[in-house]
Amino acid sequence: MIALDLDNTLLDSHKKISEANVAALQRLHQQGLKIVLCTGRPLSAIQPYIAQLGLTAETDYTITFNGGLVVHNATGDVLYQNGLHKPDFEPLYRYATRRGLPLDILDFNHNFQIKELGPSLYTQTKRVGVDYLPVSFKELPDNLFSTALISTTPSTLDTVNPQVSHDLFTTYHVVRSQPHMLEFLSPEVDKIVGIKALLSRFNWDTSNLMTFGDAENDFHMIQQAGEGVAMINGQPDVKAVADHITAKDNNESGVADYLQRYFDLV
Structure with missing residues (x-):
């Protein structure tokens, strides 16, 4: 393979x-x-x-x-x-809110842009085949979600990444998959x-x-x-x-x- x-x-x-x-x-x-x-x-x-x-x-x-x-x-x-549910993202939502960072949460068919945190680079560079739905975190359905991501300028993530708290690293599998994208996955x-x-x-x-x-x-x-x-x-x-x-x-x-x-x- x-x-x-x-x-x-x-x-x-x-x-x-x-x-x-x-x-x-x-x-x-x-x-x-x-x-x-x-x-x-x-x-x-x-x-x-x-x-x-x-x-x-x-x-x-x-x-x-x-x-x-x-x-x-x-x-x-x-x-x-495998994935996560809405309550699993509450620590990340609080972190993004404190830091003034955008947040997108994706299930296996849709991208939910958390609208009170503003648009992200991921949302602005829309990908074919993905539905973009602006919602508040409160309105987020309790689906099975694949990932959440903070997508902003690479220079901003250069600062953010080292400051992600130990608690978040133990709650999620955190990977920087692109220079402008920090992803938060299920630990599994x-x-x-x-x-x-x-x-x-x-x-x-x-x-x-x-x-x-x-x-x-x-x-x-x-x-x-x-x-x-x-x-x-x-x-x-x-x-x-x-x-x-x-x-x-x-x-x-x-x-x-x-x-x-x-x-x-x-």
Whole structure:
């Protein structure tokens, strides 16, 4: 199984999958390898990438919401799901209110923008396939939620991240998945957790796993994979736990370059 992060890994800076990356992954998929997109995004927002790669076979799955949801690509059936409820976000809401920070709380289909805290960068850069609903925290329904996020300028998060209290780090799995995005997940949610749920579907373990990633939310899937590959443009902590580092970055089809050499694709 090859599990791939999207932003700054498989995607270039224009959010495109290069022809070289498509060709390498499609060839390996045709040879029977499991190609799995593993992202913080919702499934609806990455359907064009799934279609572009042709990941629509009976055994094709996608891992979304940083491991909180594993779905069958063809049917949308849920293999694994985990998240939080409204009361779980009360400490984070109080923190964001004190600090004057925006807050978005996402279930598996909608983004609830907490309107009394103002718009976030996440809301302003609307993603296809996600419904944006401005609500007060009091109006937030008690759904099962995938994540909450503080999305603001990278310079603001540079200040905020080190000051997040110990209590919040023990209440949530906190990851900075993008320079402008700090995510708060269930302590049980991680990309590697979703990957392990999918591996067990095929009676496999992490020795059957190759992963590609670049950021903090890719750390454990890189660290625990039988073949963990970090992008050369990745964060230093992620590269430090990788088995290998790509020779080229995400704008140079670094994934394809690595796969071509590893699998001797000619």
